[in-house]
Amino acid sequence: MKHTGQPPLPDWVQSAYQTLERAYDSGTDELAMTEAHEFLLAESEDIEEHADAVYVVDRLLDRGWLYEVDGQLRKTE
Numbered sequence: 147m148k149h150t151g152q153p154p155l156p157d158w159v160q161s162a163y164q165t166l167e168r169a170y171d172s173g174t175d176e177l178a179m180t181e182a183h184e185f186l187l188a189e190s191e192d193i194e195e196h197a198d199a200v201y202v203v204d205r206l207l208d209r210g211w212l213y214e215v216d217g218q219l220r221k222t223e
Contacts, residue, residue: 152209155205155206155209155211158192159201159202159205159206161190161191161192162186162190162192162193162199162202163202163206163211165185165186165189165190165191165193166182166185166186166190166202166206167221168189169181169182169185169189170221175220175221176215176218176219176220177218177219178217178218178219179203179214179217179218179219182199182203182219183196183199183200183203184199186198186199186202186203187199190202203219207219210222
């Protein structure tokens with residue numbers, strides 16, 4: 147868990163982040179926003195709708211768990 151001084155992200159968002167990490171473990175260090183949404187929809191048990199995937203990515207960006215460069219999402223190390 148990242149320490150930002152803010153309340154922790156909900157468990158389902160953190161779980162979705164762990165799911166998303168698998169996409170990065172497959173040999174890439176960045177994903178297009180649409181690829182991240184599609185991966186979450188396909189692989190996360192907690193994501194059932196596109197709006198949920200968008201919400202997760204937005205929260206992860208807001209909290210600094212991910213960052214965006216030229217439309218590509220990268221993990222914050």
